[in-house]
Structures are given as structure tokens and as C-alpha cells.
Amino acid sequence: MSDPRTRAATLPLATRIGQVNQRLKGWEAVRWVDGAPRVTDVLRREVDRWGGLGALYGVLRADPWSAVRWDNGIPPERSAEAYAAVQDHVNTHGDGIPVLFVEEAPHGLMALGGTTLPVNLALGAGMDADLTEELAAAVAAEARARGTHVALVSGLDVLRDPRWGRAEECFSEDPALAALLVEATVRGMQGTASPADPIDGAHVAVVAKHLAGQGAGIGGRNGSGAPVGRRELGEIHLRPAYAAARAGVAGFMAAYNDVDGVPCSANEELLTGTLREQWGWDGVVMADGTAIDRLRDSSPDPAFAAALALRAGVDLSLWDEAFTHLEAAIERGLVDEAVLDRAADRVLALKRRLGLFGDQVPGVPVERDVVALVERAARRSVVLVDDGGVLPLRPGQTLAVVGPNADDLDAQLGDYTPPRPAPDPVASTVRSALAARFGADRVRHAPGSRLRGPLDDPAALDAVRAAADGADVCVVVLGGTSRRTYDDEFADNGAVDGPALDTTNGEGVDLSSVALPQAQLDVVRAARAGGTPVVGVVLDGRPRALTELRTLVDALLVVPFPGPTGGEAIAAALCDGTASGRLPATFPAADGVMPVAHDERMETARGYVDTDVLRRLPLGTAHLPGVSLRLGGEAVSVAASALASGGAVHLAVEVTNEGQAEVSLPVPVYGRRHEPGVRPRRRQLLAVRRATVAPGATTQVAFELGLDELGSWATGAPEAAPVTLSVWCTPEPDPPAHALPVRVTDQNGATPWER
Incomplete structure (x- = not known):
């Protein structure tokens, strides 16, 4: 029989509200005292209030903001004891529903002794999906071995304004490259192939952030509005999120910013319409820290703000006071109790996916030369x-x-x-x-x-x-x-x-x-x-x-x-x-x-x-002495119907190394897409693969351009439509004379330009 605690409808109202609240800062809830972890009165009061905890953020977090240092923080080898102290207290004094332990992992686990990776922008320069996946798996294994369940991971933001201070958290300004590396990160950290797969003891659940459009803030100001239309939102800012959803990501974090005036944490069209109805994804949406409280500028009181977020599709708060007013919001008819149950069920489902009910899945130490991986990533x-x-x-x-x-x-x-x-x-x-x-x-x-x-x-x-x-x-x-x-x-x-x-x-x-x-x-x-x-x-x-x-x-x-x-x-x-x-x-x-x-x-x-x-120095710029790239072949076509069914165009780039040493390099394929009624982008990165070429040798790098690469992303998911493209692999910002024509044709074998 399934555990009745895994169904929200069986739980008291206070417990359900407690499951969707993540209010505490973990380093204030657990202290390291005289060589042992001690839960604080802050934690005790929270458990007494709600009968338990939905999630606890940052027990291990160490940085200037938390004021946790080596002299006052939890020793890395004792992390599991700190988590166990919380779980024991909830089991003894609360409802017994296990707590989700959530930590930041923007480029490595943000805890004492956590491996620090190059930032995302550095991994974007390396353009190596396989290495990115290996690094993600290493961080996940390290975090889970210490007892962490959920990692908050940057990578959805697309860098559209270099004035923005969080540029380093982006993989790229290009959505295709960002999507490639986000998907690799999710695969590596979760070790799963679909949203239904359980997450084992060598991996963690990923909450990918931030959704959506934060990289398009006005003037490059953090959290400012993204004044973008639906097509721009879909083609640029939703593509990495779609890749994460397709990889089975456990959660998304709703961003601080608004999109055309609607705050992301209150955006039902985005969090429910796009994520759940259009994409068929059904994980947990977490608000960014205090983002629900910030809805007070567009709501009359905290209960109204809480109802806005819950109705939109937010399932879990982060440090917010507003979500503690959900009972009042339900009593006032601002939101249905069934909507709360839906959110609580999603939180409980994530706990099931992580194996937290019944015999809990222990962390599994994984032998891996993490330092060598970090060194390789830094070089690339x-x-x-x-x-x-x-x-x-x-x-x-x-x-x-x-x-x-x-x-x-x-x-x-x-x-x-x-x-x-x-x-x-x-x-x-x-x-x-x-x-x-x-x-x-x-x-x-x-x-x-x-x-x-x-x-x-x-x-x-x-x-x-x-x-x-x-x-x-x-x-x-x-x-x-x-x-x-x-x-x-x-x-x-x-x-x-x-x-x-x-x-x-x-x-x-x-x-x-x-x-x-x-x-x-x-x-x-x-x-x-x-x-x-x-x-x-x-x-x-x-x-x-x-x-x-x-x-x-x-x-x-x-x-x-x-x-x-x-x-x-x-x-x-x-x-x-x-x-x-x-x-x-x-x-x-x-x-x-x-x-x-x-x-x-x-x-x-x-x-x-x-x-x-x-x-300017455009994306993809690099001086690679003695290396030349050439896209071979002739004009190629694929039917839109075939593309929608998994068909693809196969191309190859010839990479020649005239130097005296082996070279490893990213090999890009660019394209300009011509769609009727839509002004073209100057060029887009269609695909990139890493290649190693011996001295004096020539290597063929094969590309399969399918729906992701050749389709339209106007709605945030790829769709096939008849178009023509110019495709090339060299640094020019415009199609060179040797660019390869690629046609996506209609049922008559033609493109709009040929009718």
C-alpha cells in the first residue's frame, strides 16, 4: 500500500500549507555547537506551527551572506548529521513527513568543502556538453553523499545584456547553446531520462532557474521587467527551459522579473499554460527568494499575493511570509482549497521521486577525479x-x-x-x-x-x-x-x-x-x-x-x-x-x-x-592557429512532416589541423532562417560539437539537424514549418558565398519562396 502521507487530501490543512512553505534559512535553523548539530528555536517554532516542514533551504550554505565560515560552519564530513537532526525533530515533534533539503549549486555545491566549478559562462566558452554533464554528475554525487536532496541550479537565463551583473550565471547569449548545456546539466545531476524516473542515491533533484526572461531586463538591471513579445520569449528565453523540461527536470524557479508587466511568480500563462498544459511537464515550481512577498506591489495584502502565486502555479515558496496566509486566502475565496492540494501533491511527489518515504535512499559516494574535471573545464x-x-x-x-x-x-x-x-x-x-x-x-x-x-x-x-x-x-x-x-x-x-x-x-x-x-x-x-x-x-x-x-x-x-x-x-x-x-x-x-x-x-x-x-567580437570568436573548417555537401531538403516525426538533415564539417600538436575545439554550425512574415535573425547557432584533431590530420564532424535546429520556437516548443536556411560554419556574421542552402518543404515539396 502507498503511504497515506503522500496524498495531500489526507493531511490536515495546516500540514498542507506547511508542505508548500519553505520559509527558513537553514543555517539559522541548525547550529553547530560544541562539535554537534543543534536545532534552534526557529526550527522548533516552525515545526510546531505547521506540524512539519515542506523544505528547508541552506543548512549547508556558506558565504558572506549567511556569515558561515570554516570556523563556525558545519564540517563537510558532518553534513549528514546536521540534516539528520532536522529529520529526527520532525519525526518526533511533527507529522513525520520527511523534509526536502535544498541547497544552492550555481557552479558547485555552495557549502564548506564544496567543489567550485568554472562559472556557467566559462562552460559556455568550452561548448562541451559531455564535460558539462560529467561535472554536473560529480557535483550531484558530492551533494547527495552529504545528504542534500535538491540543488538550485542556474542556467535558464539567456545573456541578452552584458550590463547585467548575473551574466556569469548564463551559459550564453544564444538559446541553442544554453539549451544544450542546461539539458546536459539536468541529465548529469539527476541521472534520469524522463520526469517519471526515480532519482537515486548518487544524484539530486534539480530546480532550474530562473523562469523566464530575466536576462532581458531593461537596461541590464537585475529583476527589472522583460519587455519582450511572445515570439521573443519563446525563441530566446523559453528554449533552455523546454530542454530542461524534456530532460525531466524536477523543478523550475519562477524569476523575480515581470514579462510585459506580469510578474513571473504570478504568471499563470507561463507557469501553468506553457509549462504544464503546452509542454506536459508536472514538477514543482518554486518561487525565487521573497518573490511572492514582492507581489505586494500588485496585490492589496499578503493573502491576495499568496493566492496570485498559488493560482498561477507556484507550489513552493522561498523565505516568503505571504504563503503563511494561505488559510485566510482560502477562507476569503481568493483561491480554492483544491489548488493548495495540487501544489502540496507536487511537493509530496518530489519527495517520493527522491525515495524519501519508506526506506530512505542513502547518498552513495562516487569515486571520480573531480579536480581533473574542473581543470579540464577551466582549460576549455x-x-x-x-x-x-x-x-x-x-x-x-x-x-x-x-x-x-x-x-x-x-x-x-x-x-x-x-x-x-x-x-x-x-x-x-x-x-x-x-x-x-x-x-x-x-x-x-x-x-x-x-x-x-x-x-x-x-x-x-x-x-x-x-x-x-x-x-x-x-x-x-x-x-x-x-x-x-x-x-x-x-x-x-x-x-x-x-x-x-x-x-x-x-x-x-x-x-x-x-x-x-x-x-x-x-x-x-x-x-x-x-x-x-x-x-x-x-x-x-x-x-x-x-x-x-x-x-x-x-x-x-x-x-x-x-x-x-x-x-x-x-x-x-x-x-x-x-x-x-x-x-x-x-x-x-x-x-x-x-x-x-x-x-x-x-x-x-x-x-x-x-x-x-x-x-565587435561576436559569439564563437576564437583564434585557432593552423585550424580550418569547411562545411561540405550540396543543398539538402527535408519535409516539414518528416521533421515533425523525427526526421533530420545530415551535414558534416571538415576540420583540418595543420599544426604540430593535437587540438580540441568546438565546431559550430550557424544558420540564417527565412520564414515568411518574420524578420530573420542575422545568424543563429544551430548546433555545436566538440572535436579533437590530431596534428596534420583532417576530421569529419557529423551533425544531425532535426526539429530543434530547423524548427520554429515562437511558442517556446519546436514546431516544423516550411522555411529555407543558409547554413555555414565559419565566423562571418552573414552567410558567406559558400553557405549551404537547407530547405524545409511543405507537402508539395516546396518552400514558400518557391510557390
Whole structure:
């Protein structure tokens, strides 16, 4: 017989309301006291009020916002004991329904001892779905072995404005690349192939965030409205979510922003109409932190706000007070009790899927060389833009390694990162990695400036000049950081809410300008003042305007925050020629050139009269010496009806490596889609595959372009329709002369252009 506790209708009203509430911050509910976990009065009161807990967020969370450090946090090896203390208290003093333990995993488990991965934007540069899946599986196994059930995972946001501070949490500006890597992440973390599959003891349930359109906020401001139409929403912002739903993702997080004025956490068309009715998905929708309380600006009181969210399709709150008013909302007729039952049933179904009823599924330790995976991902995130004939660096050279990010580990890690252990056995900065290769006596260092603002000390540039004087090459490491300190002030949701002295990236750190600050460019000018060749390295979590910098350096590398092993990854690129990433987003020609994404629609306007917009660096940019790509074949066709039934067009890209070493690289296929009555996008990424090519060899990389690649995404799900496409694989923003025509035909074997 099934456990009666798994059916909401059998439970008291208070218990059902308790199951859809996730109000507590876990580090305040469980304290580590005298070497053991202790539940607090905060937790006791909550259990007494509701007869249990639906979910508990952040028992293990460690970062400046939670104020959890190595000296006061739960030791990694004792995590399961902390969770057990909560479950034991609920079983003894509550309804006995197990608690879901929820933790953040934006790029690794955000807990003491959690493995920190390169940020999503770095994985986007690597364009490697298989590696992304392996990394996700490693994080999931680590989290589940410690007792975690649910991971909150970034990746749905599509980067449409580089001013947005959370750019680093996006895989790309391109929805196809974001969808590819989101789907890989869900597969890796959940270990399932469909929504019905149980999640075993080596995996965790994923709540993917954020739904939807948060990357299209007005002016790049976090949480601002997304003024996009239904087609733009479907083609750009819903495609990654559809991929996650198709992979059986356990949950979605409704975003803070509104879409055309309707807040996502109150958007029934999105959370019920699209997710459940159109896509047939039936997991848990969780609100972002305090997002339901924020509905007070569009509702008269908390009960009304709660009813808005519940009716729309939100099943689980996060830190909200409003959802505690659901009983009043039901009594006032604002929402039917059956709607509450539906939400509670979904929460209970997730607990069943995780095996929490009956004999609970224990975490299963998995042997995996996680450090090697992280190192590989960091190396694949490095993008070579120009080599200028000064790379690779040669043994015996004397180097000046300067700039504000040259020797700053925090600047490599990204936002929402737990404290690193000290000493850190795997970490490296650019300075330390080059010193290990060349010898400390051959690596001179001077930071030169801060990341933002004017120079603190004019003599700092003199130190840069002195370091560069007599050096064979000067490596200047610039960019940004998502560093947060325990002295920062934070908003309720963990975003910086006060002065972040030198922070340039992260939630709540949106910029009006994406130009590199003049203080950093002054460091470059000082470095090259004596004629020393200069290699620029931009280590950042957002696209930057690099046009001026490119005139000041001989070679240039771009590296989205690569994680703790990033220093060695950059050193390998400089010395061994291992840079193999591609830009995952377009870097604008100048500050203020917005929008900038490579797949913006074609315009009749000429652009800006004061800026050459063609000096931008579009998505996919990479300098790969000795490597050439050619798309072979002739015009191909597929019927729309066949495409809808699983048919596909098969193409191949010929990759030739004329170099002396093996290369690994992402091989892209771009297309321009011509649909009657719809203005084309300049180009779209249709597909990308990672390939390895031996020296002096040529490899055929096969592509199967099916409904996802050739169909219309106007509604947020792929649909077949007769169209024509121009397809190519080289960097041009427009179809080159050798572009391959691809036709999706109607029942008469024609396209609209042939009627």
C-alpha cells in the first residue's frame, strides 16, 4: 500500500500549507555547537506551527551572506548529521513527513568543502556538453553523499545584456547553446531520462532557474521587467527551459522579473499554460527568494499575493511570509482549497521521486577525479582572440605579470562561492602558475590598479613600468570580480545591498558601462611604455568592450571566471597553446552599443554614426592557429512532416589541423532562417560539437539537424514549418558565398519562396 502521507487530501490543512512553505534559512535553523548539530528555536517554532516542514533551504550554505565560515560552519564530513537532526525533530515533534533539503549549486555545491566549478559562462566558452554533464554528475554525487536532496541550479537565463551583473550565471547569449548545456546539466545531476524516473542515491533533484526572461531586463538591471513579445520569449528565453523540461527536470524557479508587466511568480500563462498544459511537464515550481512577498506591489495584502502565486502555479515558496496566509486566502475565496492540494501533491511527489518515504535512499559516494574535471573545464574556457606572434611564451623568458587580477584567486571564482580552504591545495593564480613554470625569480609582479575607480597611488604605475623594464613579455591580467566580503551589506535575497568596494560582477552588481575602466587601461599603457610585448588577459564574468584594449596589446585572451584552477589553465594557454574555447557571447565594439547579441534581428537601420559596430567580437570568436573548417555537401531538403516525426538533415564539417600538436575545439554550425512574415535573425547557432584533431590530420564532424535546429520556437516548443536556411560554419556574421542552402518543404515539396 502507498503511504497515506503522500496524498495531500489526507493531511490536515495546516500540514498542507506547511508542505508548500519553505520559509527558513537553514543555517539559522541548525547550529553547530560544541562539535554537534543543534536545532534552534526557529526550527522548533516552525515545526510546531505547521506540524512539519515542506523544505528547508541552506543548512549547508556558506558565504558572506549567511556569515558561515570554516570556523563556525558545519564540517563537510558532518553534513549528514546536521540534516539528520532536522529529520529526527520532525519525526518526533511533527507529522513525520520527511523534509526536502535544498541547497544552492550555481557552479558547485555552495557549502564548506564544496567543489567550485568554472562559472556557467566559462562552460559556455568550452561548448562541451559531455564535460558539462560529467561535472554536473560529480557535483550531484558530492551533494547527495552529504545528504542534500535538491540543488538550485542556474542556467535558464539567456545573456541578452552584458550590463547585467548575473551574466556569469548564463551559459550564453544564444538559446541553442544554453539549451544544450542546461539539458546536459539536468541529465548529469539527476541521472534520469524522463520526469517519471526515480532519482537515486548518487544524484539530486534539480530546480532550474530562473523562469523566464530575466536576462532581458531593461537596461541590464537585475529583476527589472522583460519587455519582450511572445515570439521573443519563446525563441530566446523559453528554449533552455523546454530542454530542461524534456530532460525531466524536477523543478523550475519562477524569476523575480515581470514579462510585459506580469510578474513571473504570478504568471499563470507561463507557469501553468506553457509549462504544464503546452509542454506536459508536472514538477514543482518554486518561487525565487521573497518573490511572492514582492507581489505586494500588485496585490492589496499578503493573502491576495499568496493566492496570485498559488493560482498561477507556484507550489513552493522561498523565505516568503505571504504563503503563511494561505488559510485566510482560502477562507476569503481568493483561491480554492483544491489548488493548495495540487501544489502540496507536487511537493509530496518530489519527495517520493527522491525515495524519501519508506526506506530512505542513502547518498552513495562516487569515486571520480573531480579536480581533473574542473581543470579540464577551466582549460576549455580560455579563448584566444589574438596571438600577435608573441605566443606561446618560451622557457627561459623573464615575465612581468601585472594587473589587478594577476594574483587574485577570488577574482577567478565567480559569485556565490563558498570560502576556500586554507591552504588551498589545488588553487592557482596567473602569477603563481607562471612562477611555478618559469621560476619565481623570472616572474615580476605589480597589480598597478584596482578594478574600479581611480588609482589609489600614482606610484603603482611606476611599479608596473619597473616590472616590465627588461622583461621579455608583459602579461597584463585585467577584468572584474564577483568577490563578496563578510563586511558587505546584503539584501534579503543575498544580493549586495551596500557598498561593494571593488566588486564588478554578481547579483545586485549591474553596471551602466561595460568598458574596461581607464585605470586598468592605464596599467596596460604603463606596461608597454618601454616597448615590451604585451599579452592581455581579460578575466571577467561578463562581455566587455575590448576595442581600445586590442589596440594596446599584442595578444589577447578572454577567460570567463574559470574557478580555482584557472591560473594554471591560463598559464597553459600562454605557454602550451591549449586555448580552445570560443566566446559564448558577443563582446560589443564600444560602450553603449546595445543590443549586441549575434542573433539580433536584421535591421533596416545603419547602426551608430559614432561607432563602428563591426569591431565587435561576436559569439564563437576564437583564434585557432593552423585550424580550418569547411562545411561540405550540396543543398539538402527535408519535409516539414518528416521533421515533425523525427526526421533530420545530415551535414558534416571538415576540420583540418595543420599544426604540430593535437587540438580540441568546438565546431559550430550557424544558420540564417527565412520564414515568411518574420524578420530573420542575422545568424543563429544551430548546433555545436566538440572535436579533437590530431596534428596534420583532417576530421569529419557529423551533425544531425532535426526539429530543434530547423524548427520554429515562437511558442517556446519546436514546431516544423516550411522555411529555407543558409547554413555555414565559419565566423562571418552573414552567410558567406559558400553557405549551404537547407530547405524545409511543405507537402508539395516546396518552400514558400518557391510557390
